[in-house]
Amino acid sequence: MKAVIFDFDGTLADTLPVCFYAFQAVFKEFDNLEINEKEIVAMFGPSETGIIKENLKNQNHDLAIERYYEKYREHHPQIVQDNQEINDLLNHLKSQGYKLGVVTGKGSRSLDISLEELQMQEMFDVIITGDDVTIPKPHPEGLNKALAMLGVQNHEAIFIGDSDADISAGKQANIYTIGVQWLPNFQTVQFTVQPNLTLNSIKEFHFVLESQD
Known part of the structure; x- marks a missing residue:
């Protein structure tokens, strides 16, 4: 080997908890949608950008993607x-x-x-x-x-x-x-x-x- x-x-x-947190924040802010961890895992496969583009109904994808990374960075030290x-x-x-x-x-x-x-x-x-x-x-x-x-x-x-x-x-x-x-x-x-x-x-x-x- x-x-x-x-x-x-x-x-x-x-890092899964901080991923969940950031996705939940984005879907709440942009779609006013509460999503649970199981629903987020079902979206996994593409990158975060792909997940947001494929699943967010709000068409302001670029801002939503930036918000995801803001939340991810901001809360990483406390969560991970x-x-x-x-x-x-x-x-x-x-x-x-x-x-x-x-x-x-x-x-x-x-x-x-x-x-x-x-x-x-x-x-x-x-x-x-x-x-x-x-x-x-x-x-x-x-x-x-x-x-x-x-x-x-x-x-x-x-x-x-x-x-x-x-x-x-x-x-x-x-x-x-x-x-x-x-x-x-x-x-x-x-x-x-x-x-x-x-x-x-x-x-x-x-x-x-x-x-x-």
Whole structure:
């Protein structure tokens, strides 16, 4: 194994609550619509820009998108906590010589905010956001791009994610795919597409790494 590729929201950072907050604020302000977390998750796939353009009835999409990012940045420090276990895992992987990647449906603006807030800007060798693909997960386009940019074959990498879309994308890219439920908030409770492995804690992943040595 040469590379570890991660999803972001719900996998590397407990950012789902701030995503929900920002979307709820936008739909309330522009459509006067109360939406719950389940309804928001059902919209996931495209980036935030795509979600707003596809689902907001109010046609002032540009202002709504800007409001989303305002809310996301404003409330990120209060809602998203730094996770030392995640930081230690990423540092350990880098120290062992693994190439690290992120393939996320997030747009680059919100990802940059989160990477800055969590001081992860220099951690990854490749980042593919929802702005970088034509077809979002569960399509494997993003993963295939990441593999090419990392210079590794699919059998030399693993992909880690928390949603059915992640697992499906990983399987379609023929990458060993791990489904995780190791943060307080994650997307999928029961995977409908079965990952190669399901983990409930970061400590369990360390055991998997030790078995590779």
